[in-house]
Amino acid sequence: MYKVTMKIDGMICSMCEAHINDIIRKNAADAKKVTSSHSKGESSFLCDSIPDVESLKEAIRQTGYEVKDIRWEEYEKKKWNLFG
16 A cells, blocks of 8 residues: 655635645545645545546646655555553
């Protein structure tokens, strides 16, 4: 599993965050836990495989936002141990 983080220019409100989240869900088929923050200028999500970065950037650009940076790292779900 991977955690993808994007720096996005142009988000100014919570509606922008929702718009970016929708774009990510439509263009990264296995995206999970999609979150965006206009105050940080950042969006992130989890996915099983690295998405097509260029098509994701283009879909975001077509709606008036600009991806400044995109990174991914391997992500391992934390396991809880209630008794240890």
